[in-house]
Amino acid sequence: MTRPASGTTLQKLLSRFHFGITLFAVALSGLTILLAGITAMRGYADRNIELAAQLGAYGVEPALVFNDASAAREGLAPLVRIRGIAKLRVLDDRGQPLTEWISPSEDPAPLLTRAFFPKPYVVTIRRNGSAIGTIQVWGDSSTLIDYVRIGLLAGLACLIVTALGTIVMARRFEYELVKPLGEIATVAHDVRLHRRFDKRVQPLGIAELDRLGGDINALLDELQGWQGTMESERALLAHRASHDALTTLPNRAAFDEQLAQRIAAAERSGSRLALLFIDADNFKAANDRFGHAAGDAVLVALSSRIRETLRERDFAARIGGDEFVVLVDPVDLAVEPQTIADHLRTAVSQPVTLPGGELYRPTASVGVAVFPDQAGDAAALLTAADAAMYADKLSNRTRS
Amino acid sequence: MGVAKRVLASLFLIGAIYSTPQMAVQTASQTIVEEGADGMTRAVNRIIGGIITYARWPGSAPASRTLCVVGTPRLTDRIAPALPGNSAAITVRRMSAAAATGGDECDILFLGRMAAADRQRLIGWVRGRAVLTISDDDPGCLYGAMFCLATKPAGLSFSVNLDAIGRGPLRIDPRVLKIGQADGGVP
Numbered sequence: 035m036t037r038p039a040s041g042t043t044l045q046k047l048l049s050r051f052h053f054g055i056t057l058f059a060v061a062l063s064g065l066t067i068l069l070a071g072i073t074a075m076r077g078y079a080d081r082n083i084e085l086a087a088q089l090g091a092y093g094v095e096p097a098l099v100f101n102d103a104s105a106a107r108e109g110l111a112p113l114v115r116i117r118g119i120a121k122l123r124v125l126d127d128r129g130q131p132l133t134e135w136i137s138p139s140e141d142p143a144p145l146l147t148r149a150f151f152p153k154p155y156v157v158t159i160r161r162n163g164s165a166i167g168t169i170q171v172w173g174d175s176s177t178l179i180d181y182v183r184i185g186l187l188a189g190l191a192c193l194i195v196t197a198l199g200t201i202v203m204a205r206r207f208e209y210e211l212v213k214p215l216g217e218i219a220t221v222a223h224d225v226r227l228h229r230r231f232d233k234r235v236q237p238l239g240i241a242e243l244d245r246l247g248g249d250i251n252a253l254l255d256e257l258q259g260w261q262g263t264m265e266s267e268r269a270l271l272a273h274r275a276s277h278d279a280l281t282t283l284p285n286r287a288a289f290d291e292q293l294a295q296r297i298a299a300a301e302r303s304g305s306r307l308a309l310l311f312i313d314a315d316n317f318k319a320a321n322d323r324f325g326h327a328a329g330d331a332v333l334v335a336l337s338s339r340i341r342e343t344l345r346e347r348d349f350a351a352r353i354g355g356d357e358f359v360v361l362v363d364p365v366d367l368a369v370e371p372q373t374i375a376d377h378l379r380t381a382v383s384q385p386v387t388l389p390g391g392e393l394y395r396p397t398a399s400v401g402v403a404v405f406p407d408q409a410g411d412a413a414a415l416l417t418a419a420d421a422a423m424y425a426d427k428l429s430n431r432t433r434s
Numbered sequence: 435m436g437v438a439k440r441v442l443a444s445l446f447l448i449g450a451i452y453s454t455p456q457m458a459v460q461t462a463s464q465t466i467v468e469e470g471a472d473g474m475t476r477a478v479n480r481i482i483g484g485i486i487t488y489a490r491w492p493g494s495a496p497a498s499r500t501l502c503v504v505g506t507p508r509l510t511d512r513i514a515p516a517l518p519g520n521s522a523a524i525t526v527r528r529m530s531a532a533a534a535t536g537g538d539e540c541d542i543l544f545l546g547r548m549a550a551a552d553r554q555r556l557i558g559w560v561r562g563r564a565v566l567t568i569s570d571d572d573p574g575c576l577y578g579a580m581f582c583l584a585t586k587p588a589g590l591s592f593s594v595n596l597d598a599i600g601r602g603p604l605r606i607d608p609r610v611l612k613i614g615q616a617d618g619g620v621p
Contacts, residue, residue: 096609099484099518100592101465101477105613161487162519 045212049204053197060196068185075181076150079118079173086116087157087171094124094132095159098167101126106133113171120147120174121154126167137174146175146182214238218247221254231258278352280330281337289351289359293412296349296363297405307363308371310378311401311419312340314356315430320394328388332396335386343381359419365404375400375426399427467589475510477590478583482568483515485581485592486524486542488607491564498523502540504531504556505548509570509583509590513544535559545569545579553577557598564603580606581614 093109096102106124113122114135122135141147151173159167217235224230231254235247276288284292293309300307314336321329333356340350340358349361362374382398401423409415467477486499499522503513515524524542531552534540543565545553557578560567569579575593580602583592594614599606 093609096484096488096607096613099487100481100613102613103466108612109609160519162517162521164519166518 043212044215045204045208048207048211049200052203052207053200056196056200056203057193060192064189064192068182068189071181071185072178075178079150079177080155082116082118082177083151083155083171083173084157086113086119087155087169089113090122090124090169090171091157091159094169095161095166098124098126098132098159099161101132103133107135110135118173118175118177119171120151121170121172123154123170124167125170127165129168132167139176141174141176142179143175143182146178147173150175150178211240211243214240214243218243218250222250225254225257229261231261281334281352283337283341283358284349284351286351286353289349289353290412292349292351293361293416296361297412297415300363300405305364306367306404306407307361308365308374308402308404309415309419310360310362310375311403311416311423312336312358312360312378312382313399313423313427314382315397315399315427317356317396320396324388324390324392324394328390328392328394331389332386332394336382336396336398339381339384340378343378371402371404375402397430399423399430401426465590465592467585474585474590475512476516478507478510478570479512479514479516481583481590481592482513482544483517483521483524485568485610486515486566487517487521488610489566490605490607491541492603492605493564495522498525499541500525500527500539501542501544502534503528503544503546504534505546505552505571507544507546507570509585531556540565542566542568545571547571561601562603566604567598580604 090110090113093112094106095109097105097109110122110124110133113119114137120137120141124132124134126132154170154172157169157171158165159169217238221233221235224233234251234254238244238247276284276291278285296307299305314332317329317332320332333352336356336358337350337352340360344350344360345362347363349363351359353359360378365371365374379398379400382400383396385393385395388394401419401421403409403415403418403422405415408418465477465481467473482501486501491499501513501515501524503526507513513526515526517524527539529540531548534543535555541564543556543560545556545567546569548571554577557567560578566581567579568581568583569575569577570583572579572582573584575582575595578595578598580595580598581592582595583590585591592614594606594611596611596615599611
């Protein structure tokens with residue numbers, strides 16, 4: 035497949051094509067008119083010479099009868115004023131020239147004369163039925179040359195008009211065709227470069243281009259749909275990756291990230307934050323006793339209660355089977371961290387109605403550690419909170 | 435004879451080429467006379483024949499016309515007009531002035547040398563009649579003949595008396611009148 039050079043625009047291509055077609059049409063019609071005109075002019079010129087010859091025949095007839103050369107010259111006198119006659123000759127009945135006249139004006143185009151008047155027009159002069167002589171008339175191009183000149187000039191003018199017309203038409207084409215195409219290209223470009231899937235091709239008023247635009251719009255609709263699906267799916271995946279499916283609380287990975295960010299922020303601002311480690315007591319035993327469904331129900335209840343105790347900026351996560359963490363951020367200097375732990379422990383130990391209808395009272399051990407009071411980094415804070423939780427569990431066991 | 439013809443022809447050709455712009459004021463109108471014994475006779479008969487063919491008699495054209503020769507022709511004694519084509523035949527008869535005016539058979543009157551009284555009578559008789567008069571004894575064309583033949587150095591010429599033609603019912607082709615007039619024969 036041949037493609038136009040990359041430097042060619044549609045407009046240039048169209049204008050070149052247009053110029054070619056128009057030029058061809060003008061040249062064809064111009065040539066036809068010129069040829070038809072020349073043929074007609076030639077007819078007139080022939081008729082002119084024929085009439086001149088007849089007039090000359092009438093004028094020189096008595097001169098031939100009397101064999102009078104000067105009378106023959108006088109007989110030719112009206113002819114010498116007619117344009118387009120190069121030469122006249124009168125011959126008597128024996129073919130001897132009686133008189134001859136050659137035009138003093140020069141032939142403007144000998145080539146044209148040779149083409150159109152190669153032979154003289156000959157009229158036989160008769161008197162009472164017998165030939166008494168002949169008159170020969172040679173034409174020249176002076177009657178044709180004006181027409182040919184005007185024809186060529188008109189041809190040139192037509193050529194200029196053609197060129198101008200082509201420029202105007204090319205501009206019009208640019209407006210009518212190239213501009214809508216440009217709009218389509220702009221939309222496609224915008225979509226590709228800026229992911230503007232909401233962009234649409236406007237109606238362009240040209241059936242074929244509108245069809246193209248419609249197809250592009252349909253394609254964009256599909257792309258937009260795919261894009262939306264992909265984005266929601268990605269969000270879902272991201273949520274799944276960072277959240278626990280059962281309790282919908284953030285998971286261990288999300289917590290680690292959150293902890294690192296918040297410690298960095300607290301370090302910068304010099305504020306305090308508390309990490310609470312929560313572990314359900316005797317969860318394994320409850321699970322064994324009431325079944326997994328009951329265990330899950332307990333976990334969901336725990337997580338919802340933990341969530342209910344949080345303030346807006348606080349953060350809760352499930353980081354293990356029955357282990358939860360809460361970040362209280364920031365913690366006022368006036369608040370005793372242990373108070374928060376007690377509050378949580380109380381909230382968690384409300385009775386839970388299991389799927390089997392039994393009432394179960396869960397208990398939890400809560401450990402608390404404060405940054406930067408008890409630990410300088412995330413790992414140390416987690417370890418401190420973990421240790422505090424174990425201490426609490428031990429004291430719970432001794433309590434119970 | 436042939437050589438002379440060619441020489442004359444080429445002379446006229448050269449003359450025509452050189453005199454082209456002044457053609458209209460060229461006055462010498464004369465028939466080329468070939469050399470030799472018959473040259474003048476042929477020239478005279480050619481002119482007479484030509485004049486006859488350009489003359490139109492009133493009424494229908496008869497099969498033949500009668501040319502009456504009166505007096506002694508000066509240019510040639512063998513008057514026999516040469517008419518081009520299928521013109522009416524010409525019968526040439528010699529007769530006296532009295533015989534010519536007595537009958538009514540002459541269509542053309544050729545006036546040769548004769549007594550002035552005879553000429554006057556003939557011219558008077560012709561007035562109003564459809565008779566063509568040609569003279570070869572009146573170079574100035576002053577005595578009333580319609581056409582007068584005269585020799586010129588280069589040949590034979592004729593002049594026209596328009597008054598004489600105007601008086602008669604004959605119609606003469608204006609082209610012939612023009613040729614005859616170019617000579618300035620009629621004052």
